[in-house]
Amino acid sequence: MRFKLSWLAVGVATGALALLPSTAFGWGTPGKSNGQKTETGGKRDGTSIVSRVTFSGSTGGTTKSGGGNVMPVGNWTPPACWYEPRSAQEFSKYVEDMYNDTINTPGQHSYAKAAVGMFRNEYKDGTYKNYNLDKEDEGNWWVAVVDEDRWMEPEAQACDKQPFWVENGETPPVANAVTPKVLAELAYNRVKLPTTEVTLAPANTTKVNLPTWSWLDKAKFKDVSVTASLNAGGLNIQATTTAKPIALKLEPGTSDAETYPASGECAINADGSIGEPYSKGKADETPPCGIKYLRSSGDGTYELKVTITWQISWTGSGGTGGDLPDGTFGATQDVTVQEVQAVNR
Known part of the structure; x- marks a missing residue:
């Protein structure tokens, strides 16, 4: 420092x-x-x-599988x-x-x-x-x-x-004299989030006009927290900042696509998961969270961007606590879209 x-x-x-x-x-x-x-x-x-x-x-820090810092929504930044x-x-x-x-x-x-x-x-x-x-x-x-x-x-x-x-x-x-809240804000800036890669069905390669299901299991996406502490000059305080995933947003990487729901924003389920896994027999159903590509990706791929919104809260010394601005973290994953005359599932 x-x-x-x-x-x-x-x-x-x-x-x-x-x-x-x-x-x-x-x-x-x-x-x-x-x-x-x-x-x-x-x-x-x-x-x-x-x-x-x-x-x-x-x-x-970030790992081979991805991940990175939470980014505040809006103009607020930690001190x-x-x-x-x-x-x-x-x-x-x-x-x-x-x-x-x-x-x-x-x-x-x-x-x-x-x-x-x-x-x-x-x-x-x-x-x-x-x-x-x-x-x-x-x-x-x-x-x-x-x-x-x-x-x-x-x-x-x-x-x-x-x-x-x-x-x-x-x-x-x-x-900005250090307090539990200031510590919570400093911890916010050091929260490292996991990769946001979603599970897709069909996986990696899908077809034109075929709804692609996407989801995140509760077991793979959990609350993340960082504790900041200060023991100096007779002051001994701390605060824990916790990030909780609350929504997922899909951006197909092309305008030739539709998202489910239309906003592309998938809410978190009651059990903490996002979206719904595809299973046999759901071919004719509309996925609660997913994409339908309307054009082939040709010899390349589309970059599907997946962004998670995290709700940020904190607790600190002396019974202090509250909320901080929501944060986001996103990543991209390649999706191949092929043109076919008919699809049988």
């Missing part, structure tokens, strides 16, 4: 480090932890402190930045180590040394005295953290307040 300060940016320009007032200074190393590994408080990774938020559950607490000891160690590393690095630009020196003075000998170490038991420093997978997004610049002190029992006076 990346910590940042609101008044300073260190960037590379023509080989030199430049001081850019009124912007952000990134603390961290993109591509390292993504908050998914358990880290000890104040642990340094080079000149960074990683986030203390950890994740467990269905956070694994790209937030604020976490740090003890006075942790904060002072980080700043002192950063200062010493910068000052003692051969060839370091004077702008970088001046910027780090200004920041150190603010908390050691300026507005605050010696990092409030004498108030260790009375409160914590709160610092901005940026999701290292999203640090280039404009939303990542929203947490632009430099580290600030909060007394025990007081609420941090900023948006």
